[in-house]
Amino acid sequence: MAEHDTLVLPVAELARSNDKFREVIWTGNKTQLVLMAIPEGGEIGGETHEGHDQLLYFVDGTGTAKIGDDEMPVWAGDVAIVPSGQYHNFRNTGSGMMRLYTTYSPPEHEPGTEHKSKADAEADPNED
Secondary structure, three states, rough: OOOOOOOOOHHHHHHHOOOOOEEEEEOOOOOOOEEEOOOOEEEOOOOOOOOEEEEEEEEOOOEEEEEEEEEEEEOOOOEEEEEOOOOOEEEEOOOOOOOEEEEEEEOOOOOOOOOOOHHHHHHOOOOO
């Protein structure tokens, strides 16, 4: 899917129908909106974004959030806040796909980025 031009999107509906690990759906000058789907037993992978705040909004599934030294459960309807410079990882601990949408401020990925799987994301030379 190409990035959207419209400024009002049914983002929870889009996230619930997404099966890609990562799909950038809108990029502005200071913020980016991305859909994510984490398969059963999978994880986003531990990382730290320097200079980027991230908010993750969970719409389906259950998991575990590790932000800094804290680890806590996440459920559909939760939002996780990851300040710049904070280590974080999110694991799917439920059955079925864990789906979410996330915002990065400023943008983290190239506009239009799509990764079908975590392996595709890890193989992408544009990702660090």
